[in-house]
Amino acid sequence: MTTHGPANRPRVGVIGLGIMGSAMANNLVKAGFEVFGYDPVPAARQGLKKAGGRACKNVHELTQKAQHLVLSLPSEAALDQVCAELLATGHKGLIAADTSTLPEACKLRHKKALARCGITLLDCPLSGTGAQALSRDLAVYASGNAKAIKAMQGVFAGFARVRYDVGDFGNGMRMKLVANLLVAIHNVSSAEAILMGARAGLDPATIVKVVSDGAGGSRMLQVRGPMMVNRSWQEATMKVSTWQKDMQLIQDLLQATDTPAPLFSATLPIYNAAMAMGHGMDDTAAVFSVLERWTQWAPKI
Template identity: 85%
Template sequence: MTTTAHANRPIVGVIGLGIMGSAMAANLVKAGFEVFGYDPVAASRQRLKKAGGHACKSVGEVAQHATHLLLSLPSEAALDQVCAELMATGLKGLIAAETSTLPEVCKQRNKTALAQHRITLLDCPLSGTGAQALTRDLAVYASGNAKAIRAMHAVFAGFARARYDVGDFGNGMRMKLVANLLVAIHNVSSAEAILMGARAGLDPATIVKVVADGAGGSRMLQVRGPMMVDRSWEDATMKVSTWQKDMALIQALLQATDTPAPLFAATQPIYNAAMAMGHGMNDTASVYDVLERLTQKAPRTKKRK
């Protein structure tokens, strides 16, 4: 296995080079880390090469070079597959920080399986959008083995502005779902506020600038407000279709904890409508389009004689 190439900096492997994974990998390269990465999509591997990283042909090849791994995966099936491939390498002592928003039970299942092969899995979901990932404006909610988390500190610092050690494995996902419940609400409320101001005759861009700097501001207004104003939701940093998965996880935790959440419940039809309107591949800022269309008068139907 390769030794560290930069003073006291581990070589990092990134498995999953989508919106979040590619941004993390690029920022780690900028921070001076040697980065090896894999994604089944050739274009994603090429993007890593352009950023200065090393593109690998398999999960196993990444693990041959790096003991400190970041997993950024789209589904439970993907996590199961990657963990199976890590176990098949026969390598010991790997630390893998799983950064995706996936069911806690899936992460726990793979943690147990990897432990039998002396591979440590951490539950470390991220707070932030793809756009925030590009500028290192992410927070890591790290949970699991404390020693392994300490070993990952420098890596987290290479792509995130903050790290919070939140305790036992699984607490990371629970904290992420708390954060995402607020994101769901703040995103829709930002769209409501901008639309009301625009219909009242205010300039939408000015609304975002002024309100974001006051008591009514939120990170979603700062991050997604400009996308709503510019109608640039085709450049997705969080696709509506992907967000539906997160919404389902939040709903499951609400039910499991018997938590009333009327504001969250009120946002669900808006995101469902975005899907129905063809915004599945667009950013969740497209909820603005949903609300805007609700203001349009429906055509009158002719009375039957």
């Protein structure tokens, strides 16, 4: 193991420095790790430098610096590319915790290919928004090789509030989709509740404060309620366009398991409408804008 500093902590490599990846890398730096990062976007690499990390020019250079890797990738194509580059390094002993929300079959295919070259891939998706990632308020759903998860426990603690070991490889993604099904519903229900209260004459900020502290509260009301009240959904912590990918993965698992989900299904047109209304690059809190505009279009009786 390559170590650094008096705490004898491992060097960490973060591949993918977007909203989530950059927040994790920054928190690892704050926790005292020596962090190396790679992202094809120059501005993302520059952001890591400003945070105190070290930017690498490619995946090969990064694996020469660190054996404990965190992947935070936006698509299957990105995972395909990164895993191909990991294979090309021929660097045995690497442990790569993939925190991305991507199809289980894609992850499993790469796990098998990397294992043949002595590289361990873990399926470790995250529960939490980009804003929560900034404050280290994330939950890691770790699945796969138990020994490798144990080796990564200090890294997880550097960027997450808690880690749950959920068993065999792939269970992490399944747990993530269970959580995201609830997120999809709670996000829209938060918008409905705030809008109803506001139209009834209540102060929206007071609604969020009071209801969040009672039986009707939810994490989404706490996290996204203020964004809805302040209309700050342009400051995206989860873009609507990215969320559509997660919604499709949930639909796929519902179909594969023959699970009825009427509440989740009812949210689909809300998120689709957000896309149609130009909110693709905005935070999913923009569903409030969708519902609000629907009231404006409703015929007056």
